[in-house]
Amino acid sequence: MNEPVTTANREALPGVGERGSDVYHSALVRAFLFQVFFALLASVMLDGGIFRRVFCALSVAYWLGVLGVLMVRPGEWGLRYLRHGVLVVFGLTVLAITVGK
Numbered sequence: 001m002n003e004p005v006t007t008a009n010r011e012a013l014p015g016v017g018e019r020g021s022d023v024y025h026s027a028l029v030r031a032f033l034f035q036v037f038f039a040l041l042a043s044v045m046l047d048g049g050i051f052r053r054v055f056c057a058l059s060v061a062y063w064l065g066v067l068g069v070l071m072v073r074p075g076e077w078g079l080r081y082l083r084h085g086v087l088v089v090f091g092l093t094v095l096a097i098t099v100g101k
Contacts, residue, residue, distance in 0.1 A: 024070065027082035034086040035059060042093070055093045062089045
């Protein structure tokens, strides 16, 4: 499950075309689109910009993690991180703001 994406196990991953990087590319595009949407949503919160600042700080941590994932090129868990990590970051932002009040 945590083995790198190679030509032998590439077919087991969903959405893989001729190249193994197709899966990573689609996951990164999805993450970027979610990032833009949630950044816009965080910007319209009426709390003096605190929500936006917390989201931006956690987003930087997420994208540093993305760099780590791309360097290691893991299997399924890395793809889950790329696809759903921004949602987790937004949830952590909501949790941080709720606990901080």
